[in-house]
Amino acid sequence: xxxxxxxxxxxxxPGQSVTISCTGTSSDVGGYNYVSWYQHHPGKAPKLMIYExxxxxxxxxxxxSGSKSGNTASLTVSxxxxxxEADYYCSSYAGNNYVFGTGTKVTVL
Amino acid sequence: QVQLQESGPxxxxxxxxxxxxxxxxxxxxxxxxxxxWIRQSPGKGLEWIATIYHSGITYYNPSLRSRVTISVDTSKxxxxxxxxxxxxxxxxxxxxxxxxxxxxxxYFDYWGQGTLVxxxx
Numbered sequence: 001x002x003x004x005x006x007x008x009x010x011x012x013x014p015g016q017s018v019t020i021s022c023t024g025t026s027s028d029v030g031g032y033n034y035v036s037w038y039q040h041h042p043g044k045a046p047k048l049m050i051y052e053x054x055x056x057x058x059x060x061x062x063x064x065s066g067s068k069s070g071n072t073a074s075l076t077v078s079x080x081x082x083x084x085e086a087d088y089y090c091s092s093y094a095g096n097n098y099v100f101g102t103g104t105k106v107t108v109l
Numbered sequence: 110q111v112q113l114q115e116s117g118p119x120x121x122x123x124x125x126x127x128x129x130x131x132x133x134x135x136x137x138x139x140x141x142x143x144x145x146w147i148r149q150s151p152g153k154g155l156e157w158i159a160t161i162y163h164s165g166i167t168y169y170n171p172s173l174r175s176r177v178t179i180s181v182d183t184s185k186x187x188x189x190x191x192x193x194x195x196x197x198x199x200x201x202x203x204x205x206x207x208x209x210x211x212x213x214x215x216y217f218d219y220w221g222q223g224t225l226v227x228x229x230x
Contacts, residue, residue: 003154036216038155044222045113046155046204051216089155093215097170100147100155 004029004090004101011107012080020104022073022090030071034093037066037075040103041086049088050075082108111135113205113221121199121228127192131205131221132185139163139183143208145217146179146190148201156201160208161188195228202226 005023012018022029022037029035037050048057050066053073063078073092077084085108090101117129131144138144146158159179160168169177173192181188192199202225206217 003156032215033213034215038217038220045220046206046217047220048216048218051209051218052214057218091155091216096168098157098160098215100157102154 002099004092004099006088006090006101006104008102009105009107011109012077013109014080014082016080017076017078018080018106019074019076020088020090020106022075022092022101024071024073024092024094024099026071028092028094028099029068029073029090031095032093033068035066035068035073036091037064038089038091039084039086040089046089077106080108084108111207111219113207113219115203115205115221115224117203117224117226119225119227121195121226122230123196123228124194127190127195127199127226127228129190129203129205129224129226130187131189132187133207134186136207137183138181138186138188143210144181144188145206145208147204147206147217147220149204149223150198150201155204158192158203159190197228200226200228 035053038046040046053068112134145160161179176193178191202223204223205221207219
């Protein structure tokens with residue numbers, strides 16, 4: 001099972017929006033509505049931001065939103081803030097496996 | 110608040126077995142949920158390793174299955190990972206996490222901070 005494909009980097013100025021794509025196959029992203037997204041500040045525990053494609057856990061700002069079309073899922077961060085600068089990973093259930101994305105470093109300019 | 114803390118040797122020799130433990134606080138493992146190990150090799154993305162239910166049911170990444178054993182000790186509220194015959198490719202930060210499994214849910218909601226394990230002689 002190959003890793004899901006994400007762009008290595010994305011950036012935006014404070015207040016702008018950034019969208020991160022996550023491309024898989026019909027065996028993972030396209031086959032299930034079980035895509036989740038994690039924010040990771042190096043040295044800290046990864047944090048769940050989105051689950052089941054579009055749902056936000058309690059405490060996650062509504063600036064974070066998820067979507068999916070076919071084999072590609074997306075995470076949009078609206079109204080970028082300095083604390084949003086981090087690595088972001090998508091993930092998907094894949095039957096007898098669980099796959100993660102290659103990761104995207106988001107920089108707030 | 111659920112908290113997870115990984116522990117174990119930071120250095121393992123090639124061909125030996127890597128052993129890690131994840132101590133869980135704020136939640137009793139025997140109450141439910143699944144519990145997992147995930148790793149991140151230097152400069153690479155995350156890789157799911159294995160998952161266990163409190164009853165002992167296990168699930169393994171097919172690519173690592175032959176070398177991995179995950180176990181749970183409900184009396185100590187912790188679960189463990191053994192990875193045998195390690196090589197330098199197993200050098201990584203190892204995370205433990207709680208895995209939510211429902212009728213329409215598969216995701217990790219709580220993670221530990223991770224522990225770096227280096228494979229070197």
